[in-house]
Amino acid sequence: MALNFRLSTLLGVIRMRTYLPTVVTFAAVLVAVVVAEKQNTIIHNQSLRAQVQNEAGLIASRLKGRINADIQLVQGLVAVMSTEPEMDQARFSQLAEQVFGDHKEIRLVAAAPDLVVSLIYPMKGNEAVLGLDYNKNAAQREAAFRVRDSGEMVLAGPVNLIQGGRGFIGRFPLFAGTGPDRRFFGILSAVIDVDALYADTGLTAPETAIELALVGRDGMGAEGGQFYGDSHILEDTPVLVDISFPAGSWQLAARPSEGWSVQPKNLWSLRLTLLVAGALILFPTFLAERLSAARRSAISNLKQSEAELAAQTRRLQIAVQTSQVGIWEYDVESGETVWDQQLRDLYRLPNDFGAIGSTTWQQHLHPDDRKATIEKFDKEIQGGGDLAADFRIVLPDGTIHHIRSAGRRYTDAGGQPKIIGVNWDVSQDVLLRDELLHANKALQHTNGQMHKGQLALEQAHAELQEQQAELHRLSLVAKHASDSIILTDAETRILWVNDAFTKITGFSPEEAIGSTPGDLLNGIKSDSSVFDNISDRLVLGEQISTEILNYTKSGEEIWMNSNLVPVLDDNGKIELIIGIEREITDFKNRQRELAVAKLAAEQADRVKSEFLANMSHEIRTPMNGIIGMASLLAESDLTEDEKLYVDTIQESAGALLKIINDILDLSRLEAERLEIVAADFNLHHCVKSAVNLLRPKADEKGIALTVNYAEGLIKEVRGDDGRLRQILVNLIGNAVKFTEKGGVTIFIGAHSADPYRLLIRIEDSGIGISPEQSQYIFDRFSQADTAITRAFGGTGLGLTISSVLAKRMGGGISMHSELGMGSCFDLCVQMSPATASEIDTDPSNKTSSVMLAESLILMADDNKVNRLLVNKYLIGQPIELVEVVNGREAVNQCKARTPDIVLMDMSMPELDGIAATREIRELNIVQPTIVALTANAFESDRKACMAAGMDQFLSKPISKTDLLDTLATLLAARQKNVSLSTADVAKEPLASGAVE
Incomplete structure (x- = not known):
């Protein structure tokens, strides 16, 4: 009894130790589940707020960008009005249409000289605003006076508009004169349509996953009242984003559309994952036993499969011997070849032939088939596909047999690629096919001879019918042609006219026949010199093509394109004159219209050139003071902060001047007025000056800027070094701008056949350009996308100007790029040999x-x-x-x-x-x-x-x-x-x- 108790106790202890790891693992999994769920909830809350922050930030950026863009447009119109205080409605509408174009959110622009609205755009639908007197309108008087007194822009809204709807109103002061003569003469109000602004910026998009509210009425920021969205959003711990603009700021509040969720969406998937992981750990012993049983079963099945395979192999051997098909195997990597006995017999190889080599079958190929067959097999082996070919072999006794071969690629148990195939003799099939082809060719020859005879008879009959039909067709064509056709005798008396002549001129054949075209169709405005020239050339037997002003029977003027062909007899005398005339009255009218349009276009081009010249002068004059004084200030003793301020002024002024010069260059290129001025210069110094200009920026960003010159490159050349430097500055500047790490490499070389055809390559490790974006990269005002414009700036004119300049210099620019991997621009320009014996040294030493x-x-x-x-x-x-x-x-x-x-x-x-x-x-x-x-x-x-x-x-x-x-x-x-x-x-x- 005591012995039995001890034995059962011992077995229980052993069983407890066996399952102890399972119990410990279960407890560990349970603890992991609790910790993981808690951490998952924290991550879920943080991720949800980040998503809301991201979406709200995008909408806020669009709102800010659209409001600021609209303010900039209106300020452009304000600047023009300041120079034209007496502007009328027509001029105001013209300028407003040019400035705002398709900006649909700008609902109304109204100018109020002396605080009375007298100019509006667009007029339609806004007539109610005309005559609005801010001095008498209590609702808008205070805001108008605030604009007048502060001299700054004031943003109000959203407000209810007089003409209906709601909008934001930006009011801008108008000043005339400069300096002491500067005076206030009114305000310019721009109404931004609330609904259009919200829709364009995605604020009201139904697919958005967040709820939004806007705070800051009248641009008062967080202190202003809420003017959009549910008021409960502000009470639900929303994500807040500030939106600032020149006239104040707003605050955007956001929360998820369904509220802040408490339970993560992946809770049950996480629990399931942990459960599965725990199950895989808890049952290792059970799985191990199952695997052991499966292994024993697999060994038994393998032995049975080996027996079945041996039986199938025996049956296959018998079938191959019966079919007289030879089998071969070829190792693709080693070239080792194996033939079975059936294939050896097919090639009549003796029993003591020895090992089969990779070229054994090639040695038996017919000489005429050897090269093509070997190339076909090598090509198909390299291509990795199956093999199939027909060829001839020469047996040891000299007889020729036709062989058909087929093979298939496979991989053996060792992973080696091999090809197994079969060959069989098809000589009898080929002989039968040749006999059939010969018989068919003889039959086709006989049929062809019979067919040719039949065709000859049919052709003779058809030619006779065609000649008869052609005469009939010609008469129909002449009669019903859309062009007027006139036949006259040598004295220009009309013998025959077609229907088109009557339709165009109004004269019937009876009225025309017997008269001359001049008597019938000429009028008071007809040019007699044209008819004198026609008469002189007809006497010489020449064909004539000219334009004539004629008159119809009713006296209407018509222009005709007249082609006159004199028909001469055997003695060279005029027998008949054929006149074919086409009415071109509409064409002549269009010519006059195009001439008027051309004059208008030339006038517009002159106005544009004068405007650009005036803008260049007006901007460069103050720029001269800004840049000059900044350079003088930089030479004085300054603190670090003051040096930073001066450097900022110089960089900003330089950027503004580059934009001005780019626009002027583009204008010159469009008008084809930009000249390429050739001069002798040192190529190394030209490249060095462009690189030195951009090296500080590269050093500031911590990227390498390397220049490599080809061996034997000519240093002194003749060309426009200023334009070449401009292209290099644009290309290298872009490379430095869009590269954050790595570097920029410039290679200067020349074409092998022409040492003066420069080939310059600029490679960078920057952000790269996608294939879709690269097709537009040389278009004016274009960059890869708007995100790049926001991140890096620029007008988008540099590459456009550089590309046109390169073409003007006898070359061009090409590029290839991979997104995220960098870009490569290839510049080609044509230079010529330098004429001076000695060229000035590096101008950078000045x-x-x-x-x-x-x-x-x-x-x-x-x-x-x-x-x-x-x-x-x-x-x-x-x-x-x-x-x-x-x-x-x-x-x-x-x-x-x-x-x-x-x-x-x-x-x-x-x-x-x-x-x-x-x-x-x-x-x-x-x-x-x-x-x-x-x-x-x-x-x-x-x-x-x-x-x-x-x-x-x-x-x-x-x-x-x-x-x-x-x-x-x-x-x-x-x-x-x-x-x-x-x-x-x-x-x-x-x-x-x-x-x-």
Whole structure:
């Protein structure tokens, strides 16, 4: 009894130890489930808020971008009105339509000179707004006065509109004049349609997964009232996103459409995963026993399969011996070949032949089939497909047999690729096929001879019928042709006319026959010289094609395209005149309309050019002061913060100047006015100057900027180095801009057949471009996508201008890129051999430390900032600077003082720079050197200055280095009494936008 108790206890302890890992594993899984569920809930809440934050941020960005874009458009219209305070409705509508285009969210733009609305766009549907007096309208008086008093834009809304609906109203002050003369003369209001704004930015999109509310009525931000969405959203711990714009800010609140969920969606899938994992751990012993039983069963099945395979192999051997088909196997990698006895017998190999090689079958191939058959087998083996071929072999006794071979690729148990195939003798089949083909060919020959005889008879009969039908068709064609046909005799008397003649002219055949075309169809406006020319050429037997003004029977003018063909007899005399005429009255009318349209287009082009020239001048003038003063400020002792401020001013001014120059270049290219000016230059120095301009940016980003020159590359070439540098700056600048890590490599080479055809490659490891985006990369105002525009900036004109410039220089630009892997741009331009024996050294060595010779310089410029800037540039120089504000004073000073150099602005009151230059050149004085110092940057301006008698052309903004170097060169030339040619000293406007 005691023994039995101990035995059962021992077995229980052993059983408990056996399942102890299972119990421990179960407890561990249970704890893991609890911890995982808690962590999963935390992650779910964080992820949900991040998703809401992301969606709300996208909508807020679109709202901010759309509001700011609309404000910028309206400010452009405000700027124009400030220059045209007396603008009428027609001009206002024209400008508004050009500015706003298809911006449908801009519902109304209204201008209120003296605070009374008198100009609106669009007019239709908004007539109720006309005449609105802000002085008397209590609802809008306060906001209008606030705009007037603050001089800043004020945003109100959303508000209920007089013409119906709701909208945001942006009110902008209008000022006329500048400086002390600046005065307030009204306000410009722009109404942004609430519904259109919400719809365009996705705020009201039904598919959005979040609920939204907007706070900040009248642009008051979080302090303003809520004007969109459910008020309960603000009470449900929403995600908040601030939206700022020039006139204030809004706050966007967001929560999920279904509220903040508590239970993660993957809760049960997580539990199921942990349950499965625990089950896999809890039953290892059971699974191991199952695997052991399966193994024993598999061994038994394998033995049974081996027995069945042996039986099938025996049956296959008997079948192959009976069919007289030879079997072969070929190892693709080693070339080892195995033939069965049946195949050996097929090739009549002796029993003592030995091992079969990979070329054994090739040695038996018929000489005419050997090359093609071997190439076919090698090609199919390399291609990885099945084999199939027919060929001939020569047996040892000299007989020729036709063999058909088929093989299939497989992989053996060791993973080696092999081919197993069969060959069988098809000589009897081939012989039978040849006999059938020969018999069929003989039958076809006999049938062909019979068919040819039949065709000859049918053709003779058809030709006879065709000749008869052709005469009938010709008569029908002439009678019913849409063109007028006239037959006359040698004296031009009408013999016959078709129906079209009657339809066009109104004269019946009876009225026409016997008359001459001139008597019948000419009128008071018909050109007699045309008819005299026709008569003279007909006498010579020449064909004539001309346009004639005729008159119909009713007196209506018609234009005819007339083709006259004289038919001569055997003696060369005119027997008949055939006239074929087509009415072209509509065509002539369209020609006149096109001529009028062409004149209108040319006028529009002139207006555009004048506008661009004026904008260039007006922008470059203040830019001259900004860039010049910033460069002077940079030379002074500054703190680190002050240096940062100055660097920022210079970078921003340089970027603005590049945009201006890009737009001007694009305008020149469109009008085909941009010239390629060839000059000798050093290729290495040109590339170096472009790279040095961008190296600080590359160093700032921590990326490598490497230049490699091909061996034997010619250094001195002739071409437009300024335009080549502009292209390089654009391409390398883009590469640096879009590369965050890695580097940019520039390779300079030349075509192997032409050392002056430059091949330049710019490779980067940047963000790359997708194939869809690359098709538009050279289009104007285009970048890869809007996200890139927001992230990196730019106008999208650089590649457009570079591509056109490269084509103008005899080459082009191509690119290939992979998204995320970088881009490669290939530039090709054509240069020519340099003509000068020695080319100037690197221009980058210029400094602003030039010391000028003692001299008198006269500066004529009506802009005091420009005069101040030049004065500052010349501080420390032994120069006496005399300043005048117009061309008349400049002429008087030249009479009184005789300056060495005159710095002449083009646009000045009383007498402009060009007229003043002409008068100075007519004075009986020691002629000064005259330098055009102007903001007009077009080539036509430079030519106009040179034609007036100026010696040099400098375009604003002008750097201190350029001014001092120019003055030093001119003063040295005056001392040596050397006349400098315009081509040696003329400077083009900065094409790349870089400012020293």
